[in-house]
Amino acid sequence: AIIGRPNVGKSTLLNALVGKERAIVSPVAGTTRDAVDESITRGGKxxxxxxxxxxxxxxxxxxxxxxxxxxxxxxxxRLADVVVVLLDATEGVVGLDANIAGYAHQEGRAVVVAVNKWDTAENLGRRAFEQRVRQELKFVDYAPVVFLSAKNSSGLNRLLASIDESYAAASFRVPTGELNRFAQTLKLEPERRIRYITQAGVRPPTFVLFTDRKEKLHFSTERFLINRLREKFGFRGAPIIIKTKWGK
Ligand SMILES: Nc1nc2c(ncn2[C@@H]2O[C@H](COP(=O)(O)OP(=O)(O)OP(=O)(O)O)[C@@H](O)[C@H]2O)c(=O)[nH]1
Ligand SMILES: [Mg+2]
Known part of the structure; x- marks a missing residue:
């Protein structure tokens, strides 16, 4: 699903991806009222x-x-495997973009952030713009950021590659043995041990952690664990959910 504020170029992007004028494009914000979908096959997918x-x-x-x-x-x-959060480079990253990225995160979807209208904003510099994205869209710090021009059909291969990558990451399963060997090397909080950890599900990757203390994981400990899991196993483009249980 391509989501974003009005007028960022969602319909233009759909048309560029499917190679035909399927959705109505106009400079008037609020043009698309009902969702429009279209399928393509590419590289056997x-x-x-x-x-x-x-x-x-x-x-x-x-x-x-x-x-x-x-x-x-x-x-x-909710219905999408991957959410493309589309931004408008000419307008920068605004508060509403952060809310929108937040919805994608809350629903546990794989996410790609795509910066559209890059044809008019190249002078801003990719690195600087990506920094803005990282600063403003904190919820989706795991999402790849790609730059494109839907109007010129440029950057679309990179977008498709990132969509594939995020979907694969969200669907990745770490074998339990490997996961536990890795978990034993972590120091969570003083006097808190991981008894056992298992990946209970995918899309989103969901881990269940059994610890020896009858207390929820501290927020910072959860962050720490998520960061270590990312370092070790990737999961680029996918949120990670941790659930804690205690007892024998
Ligand atoms: N320069 C430039 N303009 C673009 C690009 N993509 C879209 N536009 C223009 O942006 C305007 C809005 O495009 P739409 O595709 O209708 O935007 P939308 O996000 O579908 O808008 P709503 O349906 O109203 O939410 C149009 O005038 C497009 O021509 C781009 O890559 N570069
Ligand atoms: Mg539209």
Missing amino acids: RYTFVDTAGIRRKGKTHLIAENLSVVMARKNI
Whole structure:
């Protein structure tokens, strides 16, 4: 699913990926109302791309916590194997982009951050822009960042490669024996031992940790563990979920 604010170029990207004018493109924000999908086969793999309505800011009323665009986007996010969070290079990274990345993270999806309209912003420099992305989109620090121009169909191979990579990472399973040998080398908190760890699921990669203390893992300990798992096993593009259990 391609998600993002209105007018960042989601429909243009869908059309570029499928090689035809499937979705309506216009400079008016809010053009796409209903999700449009189209499939292609490439390198023996089938991809179904979903172009979604732009996510708008919450309305002024506080009674309705989420507007319809958010509800619809969340649904498309949940149904997707990989979420492409599309940014507009000409506008930089804004608060709403961070919210949108947050939805993808909360739903446990594999994520790729794609910076569109790079044809008009190349002078900004990739490294500097990626730094902005890292600063503003903290939730998805695991996501690869790619630069593209949907209008010129450039950067699409790199995007597809990142989509593949993130999906593979989200689907990766660490064998239990290897995982436990690795876990025994970690020092979590003083006087807290990992008795046993197992990967209970994929998409998203979910680990269940049995420890000897009847207490939730401290947030920083969880971060530490996630970082070590990433260092050792990759999982680029995928969130990692840790569940803690105790007892024998
Ligand atoms: N320069 C440049 N303009 C682009 C690019 N991609 C899209 N645009 C322009 O951005 C405007 C919005 O494009 P759309 O594809 O309709 O954007 P959208 O995200 O689908 O918008 P909504 O459906 O309203 O949410 C159009 O005028 C496009 O021509 C790009 O890579 N470079
Ligand atoms: Mg659109």
